[in-house]
Amino acid sequence: MAERIRHNIEQHSFDLGNGKFIHNTCSLGIAPIPFSKNKNNNITWQQSLNIADIALYAAKTHGRNAWVELCFNPLNDNDISYNELIDKIQEHIDKQNLLLTTSITDRQVTISLN
Numbered sequence: 001m002a003e004r005i006r007h008n009i010e011q012h013s014f015d016l017g018n019g020k021f022i023h024n025t026c027s028l029g030i031a032p033i034p035f036s037k038n039k040n041n042n043i044t045w046q047q048s049l050n051i052a053d054i055a056l057y058a059a060k061t062h063g064r065n066a067w068v069e070l071c072f073n074p075l076n077d078n079d080i081s082y083n084e085l086i087d088k089i090q091e092h093i094d095k096q097n098l099l100l101t102t103s104i105t106d107r108q109v110t111i112s113l114n
Contacts, residue, residue: 002028002067003103010065025065029056036072038079047082054089054111059102062109068102070111089113 006026013021031052035043043051055068062068070089072080073096085092089111092098102109 002030002069006065006067006103027056027059027064028067029053029059030067030069030071031055032071037074038072041072041079041081043082043085051085054086054113055100058100058109058111059104061112062102062104062107066103068100068104068109071099073097073099086113 006028009024009026012023014024015021029052031048033045033048035041035048035051051070055070059066059068070093076097080092080097085098089098093100093111100109100111
């Protein structure tokens with residue numbers, strides 16, 4: 001769905017009136033709500049939105065006109081607190097506790113909160 005949205009915006013000609021048109025692109029950050037199917041995990045919808053925002057900035061940092069999704073690995077959906085997740089987000093991606101999927105194919109996407 002994210003790729004369809006990204007592609008459709010990229011292909012659309014926006015009418016500004018007076019015979020003026022522009023083309024635009026977008027970047028998307030995605031995180032599920034609820035963030036985890038684990039009933040012991042208490043990540044709120046606001047925290048999930050913050051994770052989507054982190055994913056959005058990763059898309060922008062790595063070239064824009066892209067989407068990045070962060071979600072728990074359903075095969076390893078453990079009881080990681082929000083603070084632990086945020087404090088060590090790249091480590092959780094590297095350990096595959098978190099899955100990072102993206103439309104960016106020409107380079108490795110990393111998450112930096114600095």
